[in-house]
C-alpha cells in the first residue's frame with residue numbers, strides 16, 4: 001500500500017510533525033474550504049450520529065491531523081464524504097492519492113462494520129495516547145470511518161485544548177519569572193559592560209572595534225570568498241579563516257559584521273563620545289586597508305551618516321539636556337595631513353601659500369596655530385561644515401577604491417563648558433580621524449602622484465605602528481617622528497599621547513583576495529588594544545587652570561606665614577632649655593658619664609643620684625652617696641639619654657605623659673608579647689627628652705601616679721594631685737618658675753608639661769653578666785638587679801630606684 005509522506009500540506013505521519021492540510025473545494029461550504037485553519041478538525045457531531053449520518057460538509061473543511069493514520073484512509077474518507085467534493089492535495093501528494101483509492105477499496109472488503117469502530121473507540125477513548133497506527137484505522141469500514149475520525153478529532157481537540165490551557169497557565173506562572181530573569185540578565189550585562197568600561201578607563205586602554213564590510217559586487221562577481229566568520233552571539237570575537245586549515249581567533253571590544261548598520265556602530269561608540277561632554281579628551285579613529293570602509297564609518301553617506309555627524313548630533317542633544325546646569329559651546333576645525341603637509345579644510349580662502357605647522361603648547365599638547373576654528377550652533381551647521389571639509393579633502397581613484405582618501409583627515413571638535421552653579425570651566429577636544437588607507441602599491445596599481453601619496457601614507461602609518469607597538473610593549477622610548485614638529489606627531493599624540501579616551505575602528509575586508517592585508521590590520525589592532533595609557537585626566541580650561549595656579553600660589557604663601565607664626569608661638573611657650581652646647585653629643589652611646597658642663601653647674605651644682613632623672617644608677621649600699629661606678633673606676637652604668645636617642649622614633653608616635661609603673665608591672669607588661677604600646681598621648685619632640693634628661697627633676701616629679709590597666713599598652717590615667725611611690729626629688733626652682741608660667745590658673749599643669757617620653761617598649765629579659773662584673777655586687781644587690789635589653793641598648797634597672805622602662 002502506498003502511504004504518501006505529505007510535505008506541507010499533508011498528513012502528519014508518526015515520524016513527521018508536518019501538519020496535514022486537506023482542502024475541500026466543496027461549493028456548498030466555500031468558507032470552510034477557504035478557511036485554511038490548520039490546527040483543528042472542523043467541529044463535527046457526536047461520533048454516533050456522525051456514524052449514522054455522515055455529512056460531507058461536516059467532515060470536510062480544512063483539517064490538520066496530528067495522527068499517525070494512513071493518509072490513504074483519510075483521503076479516501078474525505079473523498080467519499082464530500083459526495084463529489086474535491087480533495088485538493090498539493091504536489092507529490094496528488095499522485096499518491098490515486099493509489100490510495102485502490103488500497104481503500106481493497107480494505108473495505110476486508111473490514112467488519114460496527115465492530116471495528118467500537119473496539120477502536122474503546123481502545124482510544126481512554127488516556128491521552130495520540131498515537132494511532134494506521135492498521136487500526138484501516139480496520140474500520142467506510143460508513144463507520146466518519147464516526148471514527150470524528151471521534152479522533154474530538155479527542156485531539158480536547159487534548160489540544162488541554163495543552164493550550166496548560167501552556168497558558170505555564171505562561172501565567174512563568175511569565176513574571178521569565179521577565180524577572182530577563183531583566184536581571186539585562187541588568188547584569190549592563191553592569192558588566194559598565195565595569196569593563198571602567199576597567200578600560202582605569203587602565204587607559206585604547207578601545208578597539210573591528211568592522212568588516214560586506215563583499216562588494218565586484219568581489220562577488222570575481223568569485224571571492226569571505227575569510228571572516230563572525231558569530232552574531234559573540235560580539236567580541238572574530239574568526240579569520242584564510243584557508244580550510246588555518247583559523248585564527250581575534251578578540252576586540254566589539255566586532256561589527258557586514259550586516260551591522262551605522263546606527264549599531266554608533267550606539268557602541270556613544271559612551272566614548274559622551275566623555276567629551278564631561279571634560280575628557282576623546283579620539284576616535286579609523287584604520288585599515290584601502291577600500292575597507294574607513295570613510296564610510298567616519299563620514300558615512302548623506303542617507304546613512306557616520307560617526308562624525310552622529311557624534312556631533314549627540315553633543316547637541318546632551319547640551320540641550322544639561323542646559324539648566326552647564327552652558328556648552330562648540331567649535332569645529334577640519335584639517336588633513338596630505339603628503340606630510342597640513343591643509344586647513346575649512347579655510348575658505350584656500351590660500352595655497354598658507355603654511356600650517358604643529359606646535360607644542362605649554363601643557364604639552366600639539367596645537368596648529370592659525371587653524372580655522374568655526375563655531376557651530378546647531379546640527380545643521382555641523383553638516384554644512386563637515387560637507388565643506390569633505391569636499392576639500394584630497395581624494396583620487398585607485399584600483400582598490402574609486403574615491404580613495406589620499407590623506408589623513410582630522411576633525412577636531414572643541415567643547416567648552418561652564419558650570420552654571422560652580423562656575424567651573426573646562427575645554428576638551430574630540431578628534432575624529434579618518435586615516436588614509438594602507439595599500440600595496442603593486443595591488444592598487446598607482447603611479448605618479450598617487451604613488452608618491454602612497455609612499456607618504458605608508459610611511460606615516462608605519463610610524464604610527466611603531467609608536468603603538470612601543471606603547472603596547474611599554475618601551476621607555478616612544479619613537480615619535482624625530483622632528484618635534486612633525487605633522488605625524490599631531491596624529492600620534494592625538495591618540496597615542498595618553499591623555500584622551502581612544503577608540504579605534506579597525507576596518508577589514510572579508511574578501512579572500514585581501515586576506516594578507518586583513519591579517520596585518522588585525523594584528524596591528526590587537527597590538528593597539530594592548531596599549532595602556534593610565535587614567536585619563538579631565539581637562540580644565542587653560543584660563544581656569546591659570547586662575548587655579550594663582551590661587552595655589554597665594555595659598556602657599558599664606559600657609560608659610562601661618563607656619564612661621566605657629567613656630568614663633570610654640571617657641572615662646574617652651575620651658576627653658578639647656579643651651580645646645582651643654583647637651584650631650586647626639587648619637588652617643590656610651591657607658592661613660594657625659595662631660596660635666598655648665599648645665600650641671602647651672603641647674604644642679606651638686607648632681608645627686610636623686611636628681612638624675614631618667615638615669616638609673618646602681619646604688620652602693622655600703623657607701624651611700626658615693627658614686628659606685630666612679631669608685632670602681634669602671635664604666636658607669638648605661639647612660640639612658642643617649643640610649644633613648646638611639647631608639648628609632650616613628651614619626652607619628654605618641655609620647656608618654658609619664659609614668660613609671662612598678663617593676664613587676666613593667667615585666668608583666670613587657671613580657672606580654674610586645675602588646676601594642678600606646679603608652680603615650682602627646683608628642684614630645686625628641687630634644688625635650690634629651691633636655692629633660694639633664695634637668696634636675698621634671699615637672700612630672702611628684703605629680704603623676706599610674707592607674708595601671710590590665711592592658712599594659714593602654715594609657716594610664718594620671719592623677720596629678722595624689723602622691724606616688726615613685727616620687728621625685730623636689731623640683732628645682734627654675735622649673736617651678738616655668739610651671740608657674742605655663743600652668744593655667746595655677747593648676748597642676750597640662751599633659752604637655754609632663755613631657756617625659758616613653759618612646760619604645762623594652763623587652764626585659766635576664767642577661768648573662770660577666771662574672772667579673774657580677775662579682776662587684778653582693779647577692780642582695782644582684783637580686784635587686786634586673787638587666788634589660790632594648791634593641792641594642794643595654795640598661796640596668798634598679799628595683800629600688802624610680803625606674804624607667806626605657
Ligand SMILES: Nc1ncnc2c1ncn2[C@@H]1O[C@H](COP(=O)(O)OP(=O)(O)OP(=O)(O)O)[C@@H](O)[C@H]1O
Pocket residue numbers: 212213214258288289290291292293294295296297401403404405406435436437438507
Ligand atoms: N559597512 C559597509 N556597508 C556598505 N558599504 C560599505 C561598508 N563599508 C564600506 N562600504 C563601501 O565600500 C566602499 C569603500 O569604502 P570607503 O571609501 O569608506 O573605504 P576607505 O577605507 O575609506 O578607503 P580609502 O582608504 O581608500 O579611502 C564605498 O563604496 C563604501 O560605500
